[in-house]
Amino acid sequence: MKGRSLLVLSIALAALPAAFAQTPLNPGQIQPVTYKVVDGNKVDNGTLLGWRTWRALACERCHGAQQEGLVGPSLVDAFKTLDKNEFHRTVFGGRVDKGMPDFSSSQMMQKNWESLYAYLKGRSDGKIKPGDLQAMDVK
Numbered sequence: 224m225k226g227r228s229l230l231v232l233s234i235a236l237a238a239l240p241a242a243f244a245q246t247p248l249n250p251g252q253i254q255p256v257t258y259k260v261v262d263g264n265k266v267d268n269g270t271l272l273g274w275r276t277w278r279a280l281a282c283e284r285c286h287g288a289q290q291e292g293l294v295g296p297s298l299v300d301a302f303k304t305l306d307k308n309e310f311h312r313t314v315f316g317g318r319v320d321k322g323m324p325d326f327s328s329s330q331m332m333q334k335n336w337e338s339l340y341a342y343l344k345g346r347s348d349g350k351i352k353p354g355d356l357q358a359m360d361v362k
């Protein structure tokens with residue numbers, strides 16, 4: 224009995240930081256915008272890094288230059304519903320049996336996956352235009 228309530232307590236405590244770290248992930252809640260964009264092609268530095276990661280890892284080989292889908296599915300569509308956790312699971316581990324490579328050994332992906340998520344979200348929202356981007360705070 225005593226052992227059991229201790230167990231419940233430690234599970235609750237273990238879940239606590241995760242709940243804080245993942246506030247945007249409640250389904251049904253509006254997710255805060257994690258990218259900034261002006262004129263469709265000027266973005267914050269994080270999002271710019273996300274776009275560079277997309278280019279460097281050549282995701283367009285399979286998902287299309289405009290994320291419209293090719294041999295891989297359209298990410299414009301996928302990002303209407305794909306949350307950050309699911310995105311993380313897909314790029315780190317991949318779905319190798321279905322043709323989606325595992326990018327977990329890529330340092331660029333390790334560093335920039337959240338920025339890449341933001342970039343693709345912006346593309347899916349229709350706020351970021353396809354094609355080249357520039358930093359918005361360059362004068």
Ligand code: HEC
Pocket residue numbers: 277280281282283284285286294295296298301305310313314318321322323324326339
């Ligand atoms: C060699 C081809 C290929 C490359 C390169 C590739 N993908 Fe994929 N990707 C796929 C395929 C095929 C699927 C569909 C897998 C399935 O059926 O579940 C997929 C699925 C995905 C999904 C899940 C979509 C959904 O609807 O759930 C995401 C997200 C994704 N890819 C992102 C990326 C990103 C980001 C990159 C670049 C870092 C990338 N992919 C590079 C082939 C590729």
